[in-house]
Amino acid sequence: MDVRILGGLSVREHGVSITPTAAAPRQLLALLTASADQVVPVTVLTEELWPSGAPRGARVELQAHIIELRTLIAGALRGVAAPAEPGPGWSDRRTADAILVSQPGGYRLDTGGGTNDVRQFERAAGAGYRAMEAGDLSRAALRLGEALALWRGEPYAGVAAGPRLRREIERLETSRLSVLDQWMEAQLGLGRHAELVSELSGLVARYRTNEPLHAHYMVALLRCGQHDEALTVYERLRVALKGESGMEPSARLRRLQRSVLAVRHTTVRPVYAPRIPAQYNPARARLVPAGSVG
Numbered sequence: 001m002d003v004r005i006l007g008g009l010s011v012r013e014h015g016v017s018i019t020p021t022a023a024a025p026r027q028l029l030a031l032l033t034a035s036a037d038q039v040v041p042v043t044v045l046t047e048e049l050w051p052s053g054a055p056r057g058a059r060v061e062l063q064a065h066i067i068e069l070r071t072l073i074a075g076a077l078r079g080v081a082a083p084a085e086p087g088p089g090w091s092d093r094r095t096a097d098a099i100l101v102s103q104p105g106g107y108r109l110d111t112g113g114g115t116n117d118v119r120q121f122e123r124a125a126g127a128g129y130r131a132m133e134a135g136d137l138s139r140a141a142l143r144l145g146e147a148l149a150l151w152r153g154e155p156y157a158g159v160a161a162g163p164r165l166r167r168e169i170e171r172l173e174t175s176r177l178s179v180l181d182q183w184m185e186a187q188l189g190l191g192r193h194a195e196l197v198s199e200l201s202g203l204v205a206r207y208r209t210n211e212p213l214h215a216h217y218m219v220a221l222l223r224c225g226q227h228d229e230a231l232t233v234y235e236r237l238r239v240a241l242k243g244e245s246g247m248e249p250s251a252r253l254r255r256l257q258r259s260v261l262a263v264r265h266t267t268v269r270p271v272y273a274p275r276i277p278a279q280y281n282p283a284r285a286r287l288v289p290a291g292s293v294g
Contacts (some may be wrong), residue, residue, distance in 0.1 A: 001114035007152025018078035
């Protein structure tokens with residue numbers, strides 16, 4: 001089974017989509033993928049579908065959605081023959097009931113060891129973090145970049161999210177921002193500040209109170225000699241934080257602002273060459289051999 005979450009829900013079995021178009025079964029499948037290969041209790045499923053309280057007949061309706069999902073899975077399995085060399089997770093007993101499994105108190109989506117972009121993201125991110133800790137900036141930038149490249153948009157885009165899915169979406173977004181922060185750190189460490197300025201400009205406009213991204217942007221601008229622009233970025237962050245939470249930027253950002261001010265005030269102005277007399281004519285200049293006496 002191929003499960004993709006990072007940019008819209010897409011679930012495929014043997015290459016055939018089993019993602020419903022109807023809102024409720026789509027939401028149910030989304031929650032099952034969030035805990036793929038684990039039992040999701042019926043109480044959690046009903047809370048997700050009916051956050052204000054399950055109506056009478058909720059269990060019957062839930063079972064109807066499960067049947068709809070199994071029908072889609074059965075359609076994907078129809079006509080699938082055993083491969084010449086069965087891969088991981090293959091079983092000739094793999095049926096709709098064996099994929100969307102009923103277990104005491106809940107249901108489990110058995111992915112059969114297939115691909116899952118969230119797990120791929122977490123593996124690549126973990127490798128990137130370990131490389132950062134080891135001081136291997138090139139490898140860190142590579143693996144963290146691979147993790148970020150798996151994102152195609154907002155997680156679970158197009159799914160009506162209840163309380164449990166909203167928490168999962170928030171968790172994934174927080175993980176992505178953490179990876180993005182470390183990727184920027186690695187790129188700046190490799191001296192790629194000029195390449196980051198444009199991307200950081202868009203990111204701080206989107207995340208108006210995200211301090212790590214603003215700090216990276218200020219550093220990139222400072223290294224590009226754009227001191228006034230770096231101070232403007234700090235001021236915009238300060239105003240946004242004040243308006244949202246009434247707080248000032250962190251001590252780290254305040255130190256960075258002072259560093260920018262110090263660099264701007266101590267920047268050595270260009271030294272201009274002395275004015276050449278008007279009567280000087282380079283065409284008539286005579287070269288004097290080294291060591292000769294005038």
